[in-house]
Amino acid sequence: MRDPVGSEIQRVIQLLARVPGLGPRSARRAALHLVKKREQLLEPLAAALQVVYERITTCTTCGNIDVTDPCCICLDPSRSPHILVVVQDVSDLWALERAAILKAPYHVLGGVLSAVDGVHPEHLNIPSLLQRLENSSITEVVLALNATVDGQTTAHYLASLLPPQLKITRLAHGVPVGGELDYLDEGTLTAAMQQRSLL
């Protein structure tokens, strides 16, 4: 006899279980919810995934994902031609875009150096970064990498490679907005105190 759950739904469950944030149990719940919301959710999601599958591509200039190459950020003439923001991943690019603080183009490394995970310089988009900086109008490179050991190691490695005439900056350390001192680690508190500013 066939599996009572049905091989078609079983397949959706198996695939959903591989989506980060969902496990086998929540994938079953998600699949059932999708089937119940056939017209409002299942059909639009299937169609939207198909569109993304067919059209999405990686920008050969910056490493962002978009339906065009170069991506819409690289094509945006309103962004500063003098600053380049280096990020680890597309998710970091999205986070900075949500904050909408600096109108500048990006360069997505595609990871950070990690001896544990076996990520070496040749695995990152470093050659394309160096190429972009050659004969360009860029004067400042913001290394907007995570404040982790791997992120900071990568920042120092990159700083040693970049042309010396460039201004190389990193994000400030300090108390997160809305953060309570009681819950912060000593490294953050030390940085926040050392870089204290006039009120």
Place this chain on the structure above:
Amino acid sequence: MRDPVGSEIQRVIQLLARVPGLGPRSARRAALHLVKKREQLLEPLAAALQVVYERITTCTTCGNIDVTDPCCICLDPSRSPHILVVVQDVSDLWALERAAILKAPYHVLGGVLSAVDGVHPEHLNIPSLLQRLENSSITEVVLALNATVDGQTTAHYLASLLPPQLKITRLAHGVPVGGELDYLDEGTLTAAMQQRSLL
């Protein structure tokens, strides 16, 4: 200018955020993962969802979901014609099938009575249940409903409606297998003690 995240991915993120188990933040992570696993995950998931959307239907006999109507459980000749298991939802049917303890057909109520949520008898698949029991060979109805107030209210309500010659049973209460007494509520412990059996 266009949204830098891209309206196509934005749409996938919005739809994924409506899947139970995923929120706005994890939907972004999931969408990014899908784009990175284009061939291994994104394409198969889009295709599998499309197949389910096109082919899945609700069994008019029992309320299960399947690609055939009657569903494969209703069509299965190896299941007992004398027992019917009443469940709240398709997910409960799947759970009992995973345990594979009783080879019997099911009846999915599609919910339980709830004054708070405004679920009344007319919202549940009760008429089709009564119709199924008429002139049938069914002698026992197992009310496999959740051990919640709403589940048990529904069980008592159903028991009052069902033909009196039927044997009506419910799932046993007791200590879950692997459960520690220390963490169990008093209701469960009382039930487990009252229904204790010889070792």
